[in-house]
Amino acid sequence: AQSVTQLDSHVSVSEGTPVLLRCNYSSSYSPSLFWYVQHPNKGLQLLLKYTSAATLVKGINGFEAEFKKSETSFHLTKPSAHMSDAAEYFCVVTPFYNQGGKLIFGQGTELSVKP
Amino acid sequence: DTEVTQTPKHLVMGMTNKKSLKCEQHMGHRAMYWYKQKAKKPPELMFVYSYEKLSINESVPSRFSPECPNSSLLNLHLHALQPEDSALYLCASSQGRDRVNEQYFGPGTRLTVT
Numbered sequence: 001a002q003s004v005t006q007l008d009s010h011v012s013v014s015e016g017t018p019v020l021l022r023c024n025y026s027s028s029y030s031p032s033l034f035w036y037v038q039h040p041n042k043g044l045q046l047l048l049k050y051t052s053a054a055t056l057v058k059g060i061n062g063f064e065a066e067f068k069k070s071e072t073s074f075h076l077t078k079p080s081a082h083m084s085d086a087a088e089y090f091c092v093v094t095p096f097y098n099q100g101g102k103l104i105f106g107q108g109t110e111l112s113v114k115p
Numbered sequence: 116d117t118e119v120t121q122t123p124k125h126l127v128m129g130m131t132n133k134k135s136l137k138c139e140q141h142m143g144h145r146a147m148y149w150y151k152q153k154a155k156k157p158p159e160l161m162f163v164y165s166y167e168k169l170s171i172n173e174s175v176p177s178r179f180s181p182e183c184p185n186s187s188l189l190n191l192h193l194h195a196l197q198p199e200d201s202a203l204y205l206c207a208s209s210q211g212r213d214r215v216n217e218q219y220f221g222p223g224t225r226l227t228v229t
Contacts, residue, residue, distance in 0.1 A: 032215050043119075043205055043220040044158070051215040090157055094215075100171050101146050101209065103218065105157035 006106035019078040023091030119221035138206030
């Protein structure tokens with residue numbers, strides 16, 4: 001069965017320092033992977049997606065993620081955090097054998113950014 | 116335009132009320148979704164519509180009744196809700212249900228059941 005594990009429930013960084021949000025997935029086949037961000041009392045916004053093309057994926061707002069099959073990881077990074085990056089981040093997978101549009105969500109990582 | 120709109124933004128209803136949530140997209144997407152999200156948790160899938168037909172019902176109680184009047188609109192009718200149904204209700208849409216299709220989410224309706 002497919003699953004997603006976000007390794008940190010909360011990450012705190014200082015403004016201007018790098019961000020690393022970790023995500024491991026479990027899948028027998030090559031999955032599609034996504035990162036979404038949710039600001040307080042807002043909907044989810046797609047940051048980036050991996051669908052078996054380039055393993056380094058660039059997204060919006062300076063975020064990028066690298067798909068590493070050998071490590072079954074899809075970590076999200078940003079070189080320099082901004083105050084506006086403070087939000088909840090979800091790593092999401094859709095299994096190879098698609099289940100009609102179902103998404104498998106990680107439990108989320110709350111990112112705090114200190115001035 | 117990658118926008119999904121939802122109305123109302125906030126809704127307070129009593130346990131005997133009937134209300135509806137509305138979702139709209141104009142991206143030509145043929146799949147639409149309802150999710151329920153509790154605080155500090157990921158969204159939970161409730162329903163999936165594909166080409167205006169209900170394709171997935173995640174064993175949601177019958178007090179939630181979805182409706183897809185046309186390819187752009189999705190409604191969620193609420194009746195006799197319980198306080199534990201208080202949550203953020205999110206609508207999403209995607210081009211199709213293929214695994215490579217990302218879902219676009221609306222801002223949500225914050226529902227409080229009193």
